[in-house]
Structures are given as C-alpha cells and as structure tokens.
Amino acid sequence: MKSLLRLAELFVPLGGIVWLLSAILNYFVIRELPPPQPELPDLLVEFAGKCASDNVAFVGELLQAGVSGESINGEGETAMASAARAGCGDTVLLLLEHGASVNTRSRGPTAMIVNIVLEPSCGGCMPYAPPCPVREAEDYGAAPLLFAVMEGRAQVVDIMLRAGADIRATNRAGATPLMLAALRGDTDIARRLIQAGADVNAETSRHQTALTCAKRRQRTDTVQLLLAAGATR
Numbered sequence: 001m002k003s004l005l006r007l008a009e010l011f012v013p014l015g016g017i018v019w020l021l022s023a024i025l026n027y028f029v030i031r032e033l034p035p036p037q038p039e040l041p042d043l044l045v046e047f048a049g050k051c052a053s054d055n056v057a058f059v060g061e062l063l064q065a066g067v068s069g070e071s072i073n074g075e076g077e078t079a080m081a082s083a084a085r086a087g088c089g090d091t092v093l094l095l096l097e098h099g100a101s102v103n104t105r106s107r108g109p110t111a112m113i114v115n116i117v118l119e120p121s122c123g124g125c126m127p128y129a130p131p132c133p134v135r136e137a138e139d140y141g142a143a144p145l146l147f148a149v150m151e152g153r154a155q156v157v158d159i160m161l162r163a164g165a166d167i168r169a170t171n172r173a174g175a176t177p178l179m180l181a182a183l184r185g186d187t188d189i190a191r192r193l194i195q196a197g198a199d200v201n202a203e204t205s206r207h208q209t210a211l212t213c214a215k216r217r218q219r220t221d222t223v224q225l226l227l228a229a230g231a232t233r
Contacts, residue, residue, distance in 0.1 A: 041071035049082035069100030076107030087153035105141030143169035174204035185219035
C-alpha cells in the first residue's frame, strides 16, 4: 500500500492521485465492509408477523436480549400490530409478557389499509373507491385490535380482549372493531365483540353503523346477530 502511494506522489498529477487513492480505498477497504444490518426493532416487527415456531422462538430471543416489546419499525408499524395482522397468537402473548400494549396505535402503509375503511371518499360501506386520503390514513394510526378484526384473526381478537384491548378504538373514519367485523360478514368475531361489550349502535361521523353496513353488504347472518343484540340503526 505504501509503495503504491509513493509512486503516486512521484509520477501522477494531483487529479490522478485523488482518483488513485479513491480506487485503492474502494478495492482494499470498502469492498470488505459488511452489508448494513437491519436494526433490532425492525427485525422484531418483521418476525412478529411470521407465525412459524422458529420465528416465534426468534422473537422470544430478541425480547430476552432486551429489545422492547413496543418496538416500531421504520415505517411506523408496531410489533403488536404486525403479529395481530398475521394472526400470530403465540407472538402476541410473548409481546404481552414483555410489556407490549394492545392499544398502541400503529402507523404507516398497513395502518392506511385499516383507516380507509368506511372513509366516505373511499366508498363508505361499499368496496373501496378512489380518491382515498392515503397520507392522512397512514399518519392517523390504528389500534392492533382493528388489524386483527380486519384480517379475521379470531384467536388474536380473544387474546387482545382478555388483555384489555379498547373495544371502542376507531379508525380515522370512526369505524369500530364491530363495524369492521360486520363489513366482512364475520359473524363469529362480531359475536365475540358483542359479548365483550361492543356498542352495537355506535356511529361514525357520517352516521354509518355496524347494522347499516352489514345490510348494504348483504351480510345476512351478521344482520340477524346485530338485531338480536339490540341494534336499532
């Protein structure tokens, strides 16, 4: 290395020296640097959404090593939301054991998917239609229970309800977990939410309810369940 630099000083003009030093640095130093590694919170959020037993074990190792159960990745998604969305019940339990909350709101692209539900400009009770407030929907955030209901993760819904999840949590449009279940026609989860005390007559700011949306989507079984539970609008 020293001999190369000496030759450069003697025979190469100043501009050539700069180029030569850059080439040497690139060859001997930069190429030997390891690729950048993901931050541990990002890893936790990523693997929290992978339900295979070895992935759950890895999440446990990260938590044991001191990574916070409340970890948030670079996009704003929490580990709890990641696990809820994927239906990883064992991971949800692990996160709870290590101090994670079932009510910390998650932001970013995944929150947008929850937050445009019942948004008037996205179609209201009907299937999504543009334009949708993407940026605002990402920033507003969404509670983990909304993710679990949206994806039909009944086991995770049960775990979260037992852990104190806010059954009144709403998305940006004011939709409750029960409204999301009614939209999907998920009578099983709707029943669990009602048994846990969900308000069957809760309304969004545009006066949409679980019953009105279940009717518009022709979710007959869910409509009957809501009526039996005292829904009047």
